[in-house]
Amino acid sequence: MNFWEYLGNRHQQLLTDAYQHASAVFQCMVVATLLGVLIGVVTYRTAWAGNLATMATSTILTIPSLAMIGLLIPIVGLGVPPTVIALTLYGLLPIVRNAIVGLRGVDPSLVDAAKGIGMSRPARLLRVELPLAWPPILTGIRVSTQMLMGIAAIAAYASGPGLGNEIFRGIGSLGSKNALNQVLAGTLGIIVLALLFDAAYVLIGRLTIPRGIRA
């Protein structure tokens, strides 16, 4: 069976895996974004807190993903929970860092002006600081998503969902006639998904970054 025949035979299974892969990454990204921006908002105003947040999240990133999932299995069991936890944690770093950099990068004279015309602290944050910090935050989200696409494949190790299953099956049956096709299908599927997500982010950027600050 060549690669194309394999795709034709298994497209049902592959589409399900791809859908689950995308859905897992998407949901974890939503959680990571909310959490990451929140951490950024809470910490950016004090030097030590911001640095601590950046350092903590980058430490998480140094843990090998396989080890992380392995460590999570005894605590939360197999399947979806370790996948979601691991993906969310890995997704945090670029978002937290860019949120802090972006919020700190807002021109202090603009914050001063916002205060001076009588905007309350929440209004300043929502109407001035976050919109101005949004482009770097969105970049962080993009980087995060690319990274999670790859890491999500490892989730199959903990019986998680996604295209990783295809790859692990292929590796498990090395030498069999479909082994290469399986690995190839899984890998290419992840690449295609990553490109689709990236295109979506370009579109989101177009729609959400105000014309006045678009590069």
Next chain:
Amino acid sequence: MPETAGTATGATIELENLTKRYPGNPNPSVDNVNMEIKAGEIVIFVGPSGCGKSTTLKMINRLIEPTGGRIRIGGEDVTDMDPVKLRRKVGYAIQSAGLFPHMTVAQNIALVPKMVGWSKSRIKNRVEELLDLVGLDPGEFHGRYPRQLSGGQQQRVGVARALAADPPVLLMDEPFGAVDPITRDHLQDELIRLQHELHKTIVFVTHDFDEAIKLGDRIAVLRERSHIAQFDTPEAILTNPADDFVSGFVGAGAALKRLNLSRVRDVEITDYPTVTVDDPLQEIFNKLRGSGTNEILLLDKRRRPYKWLRRGDLMRARGSLARAGTLVHDTVTRDATLRDALEAVLTDNAGRVAVTGRRGEYEGVVDMETLMNSVHELLEADRLEAMEHQHELEEARAAQTHAEQEGDGGEAKA
């Protein structure tokens, strides 16, 4: 919702023993400022950098919280009021405008009215009105983003935003510091025009003394720790600086700067014998011969100054008005400053210049002699007034020092 009164007049501002200390610094940055600012006047804080003028300004809308003293706006003590509410009643314009780049011009201006809960249609009308007021075409600029505007236009929008909810008080922190000199000059003229219409109480910080003279009804010259070296009208400060610090700040050419503050309409203009181009030649000859001066002014059909005619000019031109005399190349209006008039008189070969009305029609003549006499009188009057004010200030200061029982030695007058 706090209500913003729709009145066009300003409110008084009183600063009482206003002080700001920063932790770890034994000397206060702003030390015991006492000041009364009248409703509807422009007061300029001017002083060297680091003298605390900006800090003092920012304490009025409590962007910087004072560590001591009281602030009253329109008689109401605002020292302990919710700062967010306070700031919505006090307009604030800063250097390089501080417009939010992600919002359009209209959105920037609408911010404060929106926060105080105006209706959509009212906000829309107000935005148009304000753009018009600051000299920008509403249709054209409404939807633009700040980066699509020049520095001067941004600054206009900044002023419009500060005025949006019609606050009685406007604080301006070196608003024209970042624009080129020509634009700055325009913006200053605009501000003067605006103030004629609005009568806000404006506190304006600058380090440019010429700007202070041009805009201020009164100027507070501040030295380090925001101590008031002199608080008086521009005229008085120019003619009678309180001490070496102030005169150093006024700089050279105080008398020349003083000329900027008076207009031609403030001085006496002399009447000159005139004839019009329609008069018969014989009459012109008679007038020339009959008048005490050896020169008359020829006006055109619409009574605008046209030519200076001397005795003999007509003879030489063989009776042709078209060729006789010298063309009037410069005139001044009654609204021109004395400095402009002096300039015109100096460049004129006979040391006089014709004064014209709104449509360019002849009204009189200013020459070197009248200018000099008027200036002397002006300066003398200023000097008397300034001495009186200074006396009051010294008395107030003495009373304060006495009350404090501290004896601030640095305050001793030179």
